[in-house]
Amino acid sequence: MHDALHPGVAVELNTIGEEQPRESTDALRAEQGATAAARGVGTPRWPLPRWIDWAVGFKVVSLSMDAVCLDPGDRRHDAPFNTVVRGLIGQRLRDLRCLTRAATCTGCPETSRCDYAAVFDRRLTATESDGEADEVPPFWLQGLPAGRTLARGAQLSIRLHVTGQAVGVLPYLDVACRDALVHVGMRPSASVVHSTDLRALTHEPIANTLRITARSPLRLRGDMSRSRRDCPAVPWFAQLVRSGVRRLDRLRMAFGEPGDRPYLEMPALGDVEVVSEQGDSMRSWRDTRKGVPLTGLIGSAVVAGEGVRRLVPLMRVLTITNVGKATTMGFGDLTIEELPDTRRRGRPLDTTTSSSDHALWPLATE
DSSP states (O other): OOSSOOTTEEEOOOOTTTSSOOOOOHHHHHHHOSOEEOTTTOOEEEOHHHHHHHHTOSOEEEEEEEEEEOOSSOEEOSSOHHHHHHHHHHHHHHHHHOSSOOSOOTTOTTGGGOHHHHHHSOOOSSOTTOSSOOOOOSEEEESOOOOSEEOTTOEEEEEEEEOGGGGGGHHHHHHHHHHHHHHTTEEEOOEEEEEEOGGGGOSOOOOSEEEEEEEEEEOOOSOHHHHHHHOSSOHHHHHHHHHHHHHHHHHHHHHSOSOOOOEEOOOOOTTOEEBOOTTOEEEEEEEEETTEEEEEEEEEEEEESHHHHHTHHHHHHHHHHOOSSOGGGTTTOEEEEEEOSOSOBOOOOOTTTOTTHHHHOGGGGO
16 A cells, blocks of 8 residues: 555546536426515525525536456455445555644544545535534545346446535545555556536436446435325335435535525426336345445336426436435436437336335335
């Protein structure tokens, strides 16, 4: 292990969206009505186009690299691969940047100027008095599988996104990430760093049919009973939407410019359906890490409806930010494909009587 920056880092600015036309969202705003006040507290509730413009008001810098598995045989890890790599990144960054070389960070007098603390220390959404007090780490991973076995020759496209105070630590995170991959038998390529313009993803949606693919398990949370009421045919979609709104709200409050905190006027989801297509399914995923059970959703599904169309900008942004729990470990990594509305829809699922509810939706009690 070394304490110097890796010489293979290449810097390249990404101009995504800078020359793309920004379509007007006036029509969609008109559909959803003008700004209203949250009942009882006077907090503004904004329609989605206006809210998403506010929610993406934080800077994201992304590091990308490819890696290939060089192990002579399949390597089996004692925990999901993505959690192993995330743990090694933390260990390596501490090796690189610890100012005291103490055995533990507890009570360290250098925390305020420590790069490791800037990335891994507990972060709140706004202030210490924030009632929900969610942790919002300033980085997250994509492209790491959650399986325990990686085959020889397997190729990964890995992305590490940072925001806030972690932007200044990115060169050392690059070293830590590359060394972690080498430690688990991977050969990483040279890195490319670019700025990601989230606002380029918020232009007006056209399609009302989406293929949503969970590249890593979606560890969502929320009230599944409420999700079934909001979206009877596809309750996991309602849970995904609410988790996504929560995710962007926390990132914006933690790392954006200070200001008022508006709330989203949630679009109706009652018409959302799963499009019938062989081979598409969201299924449950389970594993353990250090004896702690992990659950989530994995797979792909095509959903359609007017509610889907209105939420396309949110879904686009979530392909960059991840969604749900444990995003720093690479969970919640999803992709979307906007499809023409030419597919036959299947019958809505009767989620109130299905005997497979617990098999399909194990997150309801989390």
